[in-house]
Amino acid sequence: AQSVTQPDIHITVSEGASLELRCNYSYGATPYLFWYVQSPGQGLQLLLKYFSGDTLVQGIKGFEAEFKRSQSSFNLRKPSVHWSDAAEYFCAVGTPSGTYKYIFGTGTRLKVLA
Amino acid sequence: DVKVTQSSRYLVKRTGEKVFLECVQDMDHENMFWYRQDPGLGLRLIYFSYDVKMKEKGDIPEGYSVSREKKERFSLILESASTNQTSMYLCASSSSGAGDNSPLHFGNGTRLTVT
Incomplete structure (x- = not known):
């Protein structure tokens, strides 16, 4: 069965530091991949997507x-x-x-320290 | 810019009430979705629709129904609200493409509390 795992529930970084959020998926072929961001009280906004081609995508x-x-x-x-x-x-x-069944991970909440 | 509008940001309803959540999109998208978002569970698909009057069950359809009489509007109905339906409800839309390669555009959500 298809699945998406985001192993980090919470991450805290200092402002100006680098960030990496992890995502692993289970699917038999190359899926379409997305990252969304949800600010407090808002819906989800698309950050970037990968369908094929260059494996490094900008958002x-x-x-x-x-x-x-x-x-x-x-x-x-x-x-x-x-x-x-x-x-x-x-x-x-x-x-x-x-x-049309997108599978979402459980999310990673990012906290940024001033 | 695509806009998906959910009619209410917050709703408080009593157990047993019939509840309507409304969603309208302005980009002529064929596909519309209702998700439920709960902490630690991510987004779970309740129902989706790929055309007017068409609907498909998602992963957690029990206790819900939907209506899509016009292309731009997709309604979620809780026939008899229960406390375990207290949640954030997100509506989304997308255009048709090859498979699932069309990103979802989300509304701001409706936070429903059932007491």
């Missing part, structure tokens, strides 16, 4: 993610975190099967 707000097929991972990174990045981050998988 909004200075985020990037790297698809590693051998590790079934799609980790999100940012070189220098800003206080406004404090939010919850969700990794999601979509499949090329046309079922």
Whole structure:
């Protein structure tokens, strides 16, 4: 069965430090991969997506993610975190099967220390 | 820019009431979704619709129904609200494409409390 694992429930970093949020997926082929961010009291906003091609993808707000097929991972990174990045981050998988059933991870809540 | 609007940010209802959550999108998207978000459980799909009057059950449809009479509007109905349906409800839409490659556009959510 398809699944998405975000092993870190909470992460705390200092402002200006680098960030990496982990995401592992289970799927028989290469899925479509997404990262979303949810600020307090808001819905989810798409940060970036991977479908095919270059395994390093750039997104909004200075985020990037790297698809590693051998590790079934799609980790999100940012070189220098800003206080406004404090939010919850969700990794999601979509499949090329046309079922429209995206699978979401349980989320990682990021806290940024001033 | 795609806008998905959920009619209420907060709702408080009593056990046994019939509850309607409304969602409207303005980008002519074919697909619309209702998710439930609970701490530690992520987002779970309740129902989705890929066309007017069409609906498919998601992972947790029990206790819910949906209605899609117009392309832009997707309603979630709790036939008889129960306390275990207290949650954040998120509506989303996407355009049709090859498989699931169209990203979801979310509303701001409705936080429902059932007492």
